[in-house]
Amino acid sequence: MLSVQAEKGSQSSPSYRVRLDARSGKLTTSTANLAPGHVQANLAILPRALAADFLLFCQRNPKPCPLLAMSDPGDPSLAALGHDIDIRSDIPRYRVWREGVLADEPTDVKSVWRDDLVSFLIGCSFSFEEAMLDNGLPVRHIEQGCNVPMYRTAVATQAAGVFSGPLVVSMRPMKAAEAIRAIQVTSRFPSVHGAPVHFGDPALIGIADIGRPDYGDPVEIRAGEVPVFWACGVTPQSVVAAIKPEFCITHAPGHMLVTDLLNSKLASF
Amino acid sequence: MLSVQAEKGSQSSPSYRVRLDARSGKLTTSTANLAPGHVQANLAILPRALAADFLLFCQRNPKPCPLLAMSDPGDPSLAALGHDIDIRSDIPRYRVWREGVLADEPTDVKSVWRDDLVSFLIGCSFSFEEAMLDNGLPVRHIEQGCNVPMYRTAVATQAAGVFSGPLVVSMRPMKAAEAIRAIQVTSRFPSVHGAPVHFGDPALIGIADIGRPDYGDPVEIRAGEVPVFWACGVTPQSVVAAIKPEFCITHAPGHMLVTDLLNSKLASF
Numbered sequence: 001m002l003s004v005q006a007e008k009g010s011q012s013s014p015s016y017r018v019r020l021d022a023r024s025g026k027l028t029t030s031t032a033n034l035a036p037g038h039v040q041a042n043l044a045i046l047p048r049a050l051a052a053d054f055l056l057f058c059q060r061n062p063k064p065c066p067l068l069a070m071s072d073p074g075d076p077s078l079a080a081l082g083h084d085i086d087i088r089s090d091i092p093r094y095r096v097w098r099e100g101v102l103a104d105e106p107t108d109v110k111s112v113w114r115d116d117l118v119s120f121l122i123g124c125s126f127s128f129e130e131a132m133l134d135n136g137l138p139v140r141h142i143e144q145g146c147n148v149p150m151y152r153t154a155v156a157t158q159a160a161g162v163f164s165g166p167l168v169v170s171m172r173p174m175k176a177a178e179a180i181r182a183i184q185v186t187s188r189f190p191s192v193h194g195a196p197v198h199f200g201d202p203a204l205i206g207i208a209d210i211g212r213p214d215y216g217d218p219v220e221i222r223a224g225e226v227p228v229f230w231a232c233g234v235t236p237q238s239v240v241a242a243i244k245p246e247f248c249i250t251h252a253p254g255h256m257l258v259t260d261l262l263n264s265k266l267a268s269f
Numbered sequence: 270m271l272s273v274q275a276e277k278g279s280q281s282s283p284s285y286r287v288r289l290d291a292r293s294g295k296l297t298t299s300t301a302n303l304a305p306g307h308v309q310a311n312l313a314i315l316p317r318a319l320a321a322d323f324l325l326f327c328q329r330n331p332k333p334c335p336l337l338a339m340s341d342p343g344d345p346s347l348a349a350l351g352h353d354i355d356i357r358s359d360i361p362r363y364r365v366w367r368e369g370v371l372a373d374e375p376t377d378v379k380s381v382w383r384d385d386l387v388s389f390l391i392g393c394s395f396s397f398e399e400a401m402l403d404n405g406l407p408v409r410h411i412e413q414g415c416n417v418p419m420y421r422t423a424v425a426t427q428a429a430g431v432f433s434g435p436l437v438v439s440m441r442p443m444k445a446a447e448a449i450r451a452i453q454v455t456s457r458f459p460s461v462h463g464a465p466v467h468f469g470d471p472a473l474i475g476i477a478d479i480g481r482p483d484y485g486d487p488v489e490i491r492a493g494e495v496p497v498f499w500a501c502g503v504t505p506q507s508v509v510a511a512i513k514p515e516f517c518i519t520h521a522p523g524h525m526l527v528t529d530l531l532n533s534k535l536a537s538f
Contacts, residue, residue, distance in 0.1 A: 176467045183452045184464060195453060198445045200469060200495055226469055269538045 014038065016083055018258040019090040027092045028107050030254035032126070039192070039263055040256035041068050041081065041121040042233040043091060044240055045109075045249035048073045051118040053161025057239065058120065060158035064167055064235030066123035066191045068259070074115035082260035087119045093252035100244025109249050117249070122233050123192035124256055125170060127263045131185050138174050140219040147254070148172070149213035150232050154206020155197075157235065165239040168214070169197060169205070169229040173221040179228045186230065188267040198229040205229065283307065285352055287527040288359040296361045297376050299523035301395070308461070308532055309525035310337050310350065310390040311502040312360060313509055314378075314518035317342045320387040322430025326508065327389065329427035333436055333504035335392035335460045337528070343384035351529035356388045362521035369513025378518050386518070391502050392461035393525055394439060396532045400454050407443050409488040416523075417441070418482035419501050423475020424466075426504065434508040437483070438466060438474070438498040442490040448497045455499065457536040467498040474498065 014035040021027035031040055046054055051073070058065040069080045071087065078085045089108040096104040096112055106112075125148070129139050141148045148170045155167040174182060179199055187195040202210045210227055211218050215234055221227060237250055251257070283304040290296035300309055315323055320342070327334040338349045340356065347354045358377040365373040365381055373381075394417070398408050410417045417439045424436040443451060448468055456464040471479045479496055480487050484503055490496060506519055520526070 176469050176473070180452055180464050180466070180468070183449055184456050187453050187456075195449050197449070199449070200445050201493075204445070204493055224470075224473055 013083070013260060015258045015260045019082070019085065022092045023086065023089040023108070025107055029092060031092060031256045031258050032254060035258045036130070037262055037264065039068070039259045039261035039266060040124045040126045041259055042124050042236070043087070043249070043251040043257055044120045044122065044236055045087070045117050046120070046240070046245060047114070047247055048116040048118055050162065050245055053163055054120060054236075054240070056160035057157070057163040058122070058236070060160050061235070062190070063193060063197060063231035064157065064233065066193060067120060068123050068191060068261070069121045071119040073118050076113070076119070078119065078121060081121060081257070085257070087257070088113050091251050091255055091257050093255040095250045095252050097241070097245070097248040097250070099246055100241060105252055112249070114247070120236075121257060121259075122236060124233055125193055125230065126256070127192040127266060128186045128189045128230075130263050131189065131267075132182055135181060135185050137178050137182050137185065138172075140173055141217065144219055146219065147216035149218055150215035150234050151202070151207045151229075152214045152238070157239065162243050163239050165235075165242050167197070168232045168235040168238055170216070170232040171210070171213070171219075171227045171229050173219065173225040173227050175224055176226060179226060182228060188269060190268055191266050193231050193233070196228050196230050200226050202227060282352070282529060284527045284529045288351070288354065291361045292355065292358040292377070294376055298361060300361060300525045300527050301523060304527050305399070306531055306533065308337070308528045308530035308535060309393045309395045310528055311393050311505070312356070312518070312520040312526055313389045313391065313505055314356070314386050315389070315509070315514060316383070316516055317385040317387055319431065319514055322432055323389060323505075323509070325429035326426070326432040327391070327505070329429050330504070331459070332463060332466060332500035333426065333502065335462060336389060337392050337460060337530070338390045340388040342387050345382070345388070347388065347390060350390060350526070354526070356526070357382050360520050360524055360526050362524040364519045364521050366510070366514070366517040366519070368515055369510060374521055381518070383516070389505075390526060390528075391505060393502055394462055394499065395525070396461040396535060397455045397458045397499075399532050400458065400536075401451055404450060404454050406447050406451050406454065407441070409442055410486065413488055415488065416485035418487055419484035419503050420471070420476045420498075421483045421507070426508065431512050432508050434504075434511050436466070437501045437504040437507055439485075439501040440479070440482070440488075440496045440498050442488065442494040442496050444493055445495060448495060451497060457538060459537055460535050462499050462501070465497050465499050469495050471496060
């Protein structure tokens with residue numbers, strides 16, 4: 001987990017204002033581009049009985065599951081990630097799963113909260129995409145105004161207890177020289193997926209049709225470009241979904257926890 | 270140029286012993302694998318009249334021409350690179366060029382030395398190959414016991430005065446995941462060519478036939494591997510050769526200056 005501590009927040013910090021807007025119900029849409037510079041995080045909330053296995057799964061698979069913070073059972077605060085966080089209300093939209101089936105998409109989860117629930121906050125590619133854009137690198141799905149294409153691969157994650165399954169990757173196409181720079185840039189951010197896991201021939205990692213992603217939207221790959229693949233935060237979600245836990249809460253896609261951490265402070269060198 | 274200063278050498282340091290063996294005529298062969306851990310350098314010696322242009326050329330093209338040190342005119346010492354260096358004798362074999370034609374391959378150049386000669390010492394891929402091997406990465410030409418394959422590209426260097434010409438690259442094939450690690454590893458060594466400049470389709474940088482290098486030997490590219498291309502220290506040599514200077518001295522290929530600098534100290538982070 002991160003050793004970076006959140007800045008002392010205040011009502012005027014942009015990240016806290018996003019969370020307060022989510023808490024009050026004023027914000028119910030995607031957090032993309034909100035509070036620029038701040039780390040956004042994926043959420044998985046699991047019953048305590050599954051938490052130890054899931055923590056071990058994250059520990060064994062740090063590239064798809066870079067764990068930013070984990071709560072104590074029943075505790076909705078996450079002091080390491082920001083001021084006055086209430087994980088039950090501070091995300092704009094949640095997904096509640098029962099026995100692996102999507103049961104509800106509420107804007108807060110106070111009514112279904114339990115004392116045995118443990119929150120896992122996992123790094124998100126928004127952080128490294130900001131660094132890529134700052135370096136003049138193309139992020140095609142942002143250019144095209146769609147979701148990043150994501151693919152289930154033939155690469156197995158390291159199993160832990162009940163959790164196992166294939167690595168899911170996100171793909172961003174670019175020229176080779178841009179990919180070399182993107183590898184340098186994203187290597188600086190190990191807590192938000194870090195360097196790519198593959199580039200080039202999709203078949204080598206078991207992707208049959210690059211034009212048909214398993215999640216998200218297809219994007220254009222132009223002449224002279226190669227697809228570059230990063231480990232994706234959808235991996236833990238798909239692994240959790242596969243075991244159909246009796247109860248589970250995640251964020252709705254694109255509706256992240258906006259933390260007080262700064263992307264710039266995640267950089268490892 | 271490097272801010273790293275050479276360690277205070279002694280007669281017992283392995284790098285100094287290599288230089289003394291070259292000086293005495295005992296060593297006349299390649300310096301590959303001698304004094305492991307020490308930086309080896311390419312040599313170009315030019316008349317003072319060309320030195321300012323060549324320095325500017327190196328400054329403008331740091332990836333193919335990472336300048337480790339430059340001497341004062343007529344001065345055969347290079348204190349920044351090692352103890353008691355005499356550049357006229359401390360390399361096992363030289364090439365002497367007159368009007369662009371190879372005139373001699375002597376083991377020292379004291380008899381042709383002039384007071385207007387300026388020495389340029391340029392970083393060499395031996396340094397980053399050592400780091401690659403330390404990281405368990407494949408270096409195919411070492412495995413195959415041959416010279417690294419090098420190619421003239423369609424990529425122009427930045428011209429400076431009389432010096433201009435195409436970028437020359439060296440190629441090492443590997444799997445994508447290995448290439449990602451190799452990009453991380455070699456990025457740490459900007460003073461010895463640094464990160465690759467290209468990977469994948471050779472035609473995109475004007476290489477017509479990967480099986481027929483312009484210098485060195487072809488190497489096997491296995492299924493699932495991509496060619497990875499680094500800027501090469503042959504670039505300055507080919508650029509110098511192209512203008513056919515009235516007088517010029519270089520090292521004979523593979524017969525480098527072994528310096529007192531440590532590869533590990535070149536690492537930028």
